[in-house]
Each structure stands twice: as structure tokens, then as C-alpha cells.
Amino acid sequence: MKRLLNIEWNKIFYYKSARIFTILYFLMLAAVGVILAYIKPEIGGIELDIAQLGFFNFPDIWQNIAYVVAIGKIFLGVIVIMNVTNEFSNGTLKQNLIDGLSKKEFLQSKILTNFIFAAVSTVFVFAISLILGFIFSNSQDAVFKGIDFIGAYFIKLSFFFSFCLFLALLLKKSAFSLLGLFVWWVVEGIISVVEVLIIMARNNGNIDPEGFFISNFLPLKSSANLINFPTMDPQGFITGKSIFVSSSVDWVFVVSSVFYTALFIWLSYRLLKKRDL
Amino acid sequence: MEKVLEIGHLTKKFGRMTAVDDLSFSVEKGNIYGLLGPNGSGKSTTLGIILNVVNPTIGSWKWFGEEPTTNSLKKIGAIIERPNFYPYLSAEKNLEIVAQIKGAEKHKIDEKLKLVGLLDRKHDKFRTFSLGMKQRLAIGAALLNDPEVLILDEPTNGLDPQGIIQIRELILQIASMGTTIILASHLLDEVEKVCSHVVILEKGKTLYSGRVDEMTAGFGYFEISSGDNHRLQEVLLSLPHFDRVSSENGNGLLKAILKEDLNGEALNKQLFEQGIVLKHLVKRKESLEQQFLQITKNQNG
Numbered sequence: 172m173k174r175l176l177n178i179e180w181n182k183i184f185y186y187k188s189a190r191i192f193t194i195l196y197f198l199m200l201a202a203v204g205v206i207l208a209y210i211k212p213e214i215g216g217i218e219l220d221i222a223q224l225g226f227f228n229f230p231d232i233w234q235n236i237a238y239v240v241a242i243g244k245i246f247l248g249v250i251v252i253m254n255v256t257n258e259f260s261n262g263t264l265k266q267n268l269i270d271g272l273s274k275k276e277f278l279q280s281k282i283l284t285n286f287i288f289a290a291v292s293t294v295f296v297f298a299i300s301l302i303l304g305f306i307f308s309n310s311q312d313a314v315f316k317g318i319d320f321i322g323a324y325f326i327k328l329s330f331f332f333s334f335c336l337f338l339a340l341l342l343k344k345s346a347f348s349l350l351g352l353f354v355w356w357v358v359e360g361i362i363s364v365v366e367v368l369i370i371m372a373r374n375n376g377n378i379d380p381e382g383f384f385i386s387n388f389l390p391l392k393s394s395a396n397l398i399n400f401p402t403m404d405p406q407g408f409i410t411g412k413s414i415f416v417s418s419s420v421d422w423v424f425v426v427s428s429v430f431y432t433a434l435f436i437w438l439s440y441r442l443l444k445k446r447d448l
Numbered sequence: 449m450e451k452v453l454e455i456g457h458l459t460k461k462f463g464r465m466t467a468v469d470d471l472s473f474s475v476e477k478g479n480i481y482g483l484l485g486p487n488g489s490g491k492s493t494t495l496g497i498i499l500n501v502v503n504p505t506i507g508s509w510k511w512f513g514e515e516p517t518t519n520s521l522k523k524i525g526a527i528i529e530r531p532n533f534y535p536y537l538s539a540e541k542n543l544e545i546v547a548q549i550k551g552a553e554k555h556k557i558d559e560k561l562k563l564v565g566l567l568d569r570k571h572d573k574f575r576t577f578s579l580g581m582k583q584r585l586a587i588g589a590a591l592l593n594d595p596e597v598l599i600l601d602e603p604t605n606g607l608d609p610q611g612i613i614q615i616r617e618l619i620l621q622i623a624s625m626g627t628t629i630i631l632a633s634h635l636l637d638e639v640e641k642v643c644s645h646v647v648i649l650e651k652g653k654t655l656y657s658g659r660v661d662e663m664t665a666g667f668g669y670f671e672i673s674s675g676d677n678h679r680l681q682e683v684l685l686s687l688p689h690f691d692r693v694s695s696e697n698g699n700g701l702l703k704a705i706l707k708e709d710l711n712g713e714a715l716n717k718q719l720f721e722q723g724i725v726l727k728h729l730v731k732r733k734e735s736l737e738q739q740f741l742q743i744t745k746n747q748n749g
Binding site: 174181186187257261262271448 | 462496499500501502503518519521522524526527528529530532533534535536537541544545546548549550551589
């Protein structure tokens with residue numbers, strides 16, 4: 172394993188674009204923390220201070236920060252994709268195999284990288300949330316109560332990178348892989364809308380937003396459902412407390428996301444094994 | 449002779465196209481083998497299969513008498529089609545990755561860079577190299593683990609005359625150290641200059657397999673048979689006209705390679721005087737060299 176990591180380290184660390192994007196990504200994570208905490212935009216003459224809204228309160232902060240920074244995963248996703256598609260365009264995948272790396276080892280090295288990216292990113296988000304929480308939270312009780320969202324963040328990133336890895340192996344070109352990601356996202360959206368329309372047609376136009384939707388278990392949607400948009404209740408604001416309602420990670424989506432992570436890794440292996448390079 | 453590589457009935461189909469068609473040959477230790485054929489004759493596919501990057505449709509092969517694994521690949525050095533490296537890494541870093549994959553010692557990097565004449569450029573990025581330098585770096589990388597076999601696919605493709613000479617000299621230098629070499633090329637001239645043995649491919653089939661000097665025999669050869677081929681062979685060898693007589697083909701025909709000019713009528717007469725009646729007598733005036741040129745000419749035209 173150390174050998175595979177050494178190989179990957181040489182491939183990525185000295186690749187300027189990957190290094191820049193990685194640094195940018197972590198700077199961005201830090202910047203999000205700073206911006207959320209210290210930039211207070213005025214909307215209609217009222218200063219919007221999200222700290223006042225209870226954004227940084229334990230335990231809600233874990234979900235809030237994890238939700239906000241999750242969009243940044245696309246940065247690392249691009250690196251994951253480039254890291255694989257470059258191996259095709261440089262012909263180095265073929266050369267690696269000829270030199271005696273097995274297809275399995277090649278894939279292992281990429282998956283290891285994915286998990287390391289996910290882990291480092293998770294630790295970073297954990298640290299940011301913890302620091303901001305200690306500075307701004309109005310209560311220091313129940314600090315680690317919502318910590319399950321940090322675990323969910325790790326699963327979410329691991330799934331996303333495995334999916335990117337699969338797309339990159341399938342499509343071989345970074346532009347096509349990113350396009351593939353976008354198309355997949357759109358298709359999932361369309362399926363969701365169609366499902367909603369069908370249910371509404373059956374129930375005379377009524378729908379229960381909390382009800383069961385098959386489309387919630389599509390790959391990207393199920394990973395999105397790991398960390399939902401924080402629930403808010405204006406009542407909390409009026410009473411001067413927090414408008415955020417504490418929630419926890421739905422284990423059903425943990426299971427489905429882990430399943431999809433394994434599925435895409437398995438599909439990647441099959442694809443690589445069968446392909447003539 | 450120790451067999452380094454044995455290929456048995458290898459076939460690869462891409463859809464309806466058969467790239468390699470029931471190919472069998474073996475490679476003996478210490479020789480330089482040429483894999484000669486026009487573009488699209490299946491050379492690269494064959495090398496791809498024995499190097500584990502292309503899955504065969506059917507057929508098997510053995511490296512060093514064993515079933516192929518990634519470990520056998522670590523005893524082989526190979527470059528396919530073009531030098532494949534990370535363009536953003538220095539020559540040294542690129543070789544470091546190769547060394548990590550092959551499990552070669554780090555100190556070999558400088559040694560091999562020196563061998564291929566790139567030691568003073570080791571800190572320069574791969575993308576700044578000329579094609580000749582890239583090709584030499586590839587050879588250096590392939591040699592990192594001091595392989596028993598070196599496989600080169602069109603190593604002089606696209607190089608200028610000076611680059612071609614450098615690569616050829618390097619190949620001969622490596623061969624003189626006892627490394628077995630398999631060289632794929634579409635250039636007859638290159639194979640003749642460098643190789644001792646040759647396998648000629650056309651549309652995935654073997655056209656000829658044997659020594660290079662036999663291939664270029666200038667006087668042609670007879671395909672010949674009689675009721676008693678054993679006796680025929682003895683008589684033929686007693687005649688002064690032939691270099692060698694072989695029955696390798698397995699089709700009941702002897703192949704008598706001429707070392708001087710002789711026509712069929714004269715041979716028939718001589719054999720009849722010795723009491724041999726022939727069943728089959730064909731003179732192949734056309735040498736394999738000419739056949740090969742014919743193939744490549746058709747390809748290019």
C-alpha cells in the first residue's frame with residue numbers, strides 16, 4: 172500500500188494544476204468559514220448576521236457547515252477526474268501496466284487517493300466547524316451531538332470521488348467526464364420531477380413532501396440526502412434563539428451511499444479489467 | 449536453448465476484424481527477434497497481449513516457461529508505440545515512478561540515464577525533450593530493472609537519421625550485454641540491420657518465422673518432395689548447390705535453400721540420375737524479402 176501511495180504522490184504532488192486546485196480548495200474551505208463569520212451583508216437595511224440566526228450554534232453548526240462547503244467537492248472531483256484521464260492521454264496507464272503494475276493495483280492506488288482526499292477534507296471541515304463553533308456558538312453544551320454530519324460528509328465525498336473515478340475510466344477524457352457528471356445530474360433531476368408528477372396525477376394533485384420517493388435513492392440524490400438543507404423554523408428567531416432545527420443523518424441514505432460507492436468501485440474494476448488499452 | 453517466450457495459437461478479434469490470427473512462435477534467450485510487418489499487421493496487438501494490456505480472444509503464452517503474471521512483467525522492459533511518461537515530471541521523477549512500479553533500486557536511475565545519455569538532463573521536464581531523447585528515456589526506463597527481455601515497438605519511428613543511428617547502436621549495445629530483444633518494426637532494413645531472427649506478419653498471420661540470413665537468401669529455394677523424403681534430403685545435401693535442406697514446414701515438403709543459381713530442370717535431371725523420382729518440385733524464385741516488399745507496397749499504394 173505504501174508503494175502505491177508513493178507512486179500516486181509522485182504523480183499528483185508534482186502536477187501543478189492538481190496542486191493549485193487542491194490548495195485553492197482548502198483555501199476556499201477556510202474562506203467560507205471566515206466569510207460566513209465576518210461578512211454581514213445588509214439586505215433591505217437590515218444587517219444579516221447569520222451568527223445571530225444561530226448558524227454557528229452547536230450542534231446545528233455541523234450540518235450547516237457540512238452543507239455549505241459540500242459544493243466545493245467539485246474541485247476535488249475535477250482533480251480526481253484529471254488524475255485518471257491524464258493517465259489515458261499520456262499513455263501512462265498502459266505504460267504502468269506494462270511496467271508491471273496490475274490493473275487492480277492501478278485502481279487501488281486511485282481509490283486510496285480518493286479516500287485520502289475525502290479524509291483530509293473531512294478533517295478540515297471538522298476543524299473549521301469546531302473552531303467557528305467555539306467562537307460563535309451561544310452554548311458550549313452538546314458540542315459533538317451533530318457530529319454524525321461530519322461522518323456523512325466523508326461518505327458523501329467518498330461516493331462522489333468513486334463516481335468521478337468511474338466516469339473518468341468510462342469516458343477517458345476530462346471534458347467528457349465532467350459533461351457526463353452534469354448529464355447524470357440532469358437525468359436524475361428529470362426522473363425526480365417525473366416521479367413527483369406521476370404521484371400527483373394519482374393523488375388528485377396532492378403530494379406529501381415527506382413521503383417516500385424512489386428517486387431519493389438515485390446515486391447523486393441519495394448522497395445529497397445525507398446532508399440536507401438545514402431545516403429552519405422562524406419561530407425560533409422570534410423567540411430570540413436559533414432558527415435552525417436540529418436533525419440527524421438518515422441512516423437509510425448512509426446505507427445507499429455506501430452501496431453506491433462500492434458499486435461504482437466494482438464497476439470501475441470490471442471496466443478496467445475488460446478493456447483493451 | 450532456453451525459451452524466454454512461447455506464444456501458442458494466439459487470436460485477437462476486434463469486432464469483425466481479426467488483428468491476430470492463430471499466431472504461434474517462440475523466442476530463445478540471447479537473440480534479437482524482429483517482428484516485421486506492415487502497419488496494421490498485428491504487431492502491436494501481439495505485443496499488447498503478451499504485455500497484459502490487451503485481452504486475447506483465445507490463445508496462451510508463457511514467459512520464462514511460466515504462466516504470465518505481473519511478476520513476469522517485472523523481468524521485462526517494454527516500450528510500446530511511443531514514449532509514455534508524465535510530461536510535467538522530470539526525467540528523474542518519471543524514472544522514479546517506473547522504479548517504484550518495478551521494484552527496482554533507486555540508484556539504478558542515474559546508471560540508466562547515463563547509459564542512454566540523458567544524465568545531464570535528469571532534472572528537466574519530460575515535455576521539454578526532443579523525440580529522440582524521449583525515446584532514449586523510454587529505453588532507459590525499460591532497462592531500470594535490468595530486464596532479461598527488452599521489447600521495443602517501432603523504436604525509431606519518427607526519428608531523424610542521427611536519432612535512428614543512436615537508437616540502433618543502443619539496441620546493439622544492450623544486446624551485447626546478453627539481453628534478449630524483441631523488436632517490432634515495419635522496416636525490413638531495420639530488422640535486417642539489427643535482428644538475428646524474424647517473424648513476418650501479414651494481417652495477423654505468420655508469413656515467415658526463422659533466421660534473418662535465410663530470409664534474404666538471394667538465389668531462392670526449391671519446394672520439393674518424393675516418395676522417400678528422407679533419402680531425398682540425403683541426396684540433396686550431397687549435391688553442391690544447397691546451403692541447407694529443411695523439412696520444417698510440416699506439409700510434407702522439403703525446403704532446399706540454394707547457394708548458387710540452379711534451375712528446376714537441371715535439379716530434376718540430377719536427382720533422376722540418382723534414382724529419385726519427384727512428386728513435387730517448385731522453384732520459388734521470389735525471396736521473402738521481395739514478398740515482404742510486395743506486401744508493404746500494396747499497403748502503401
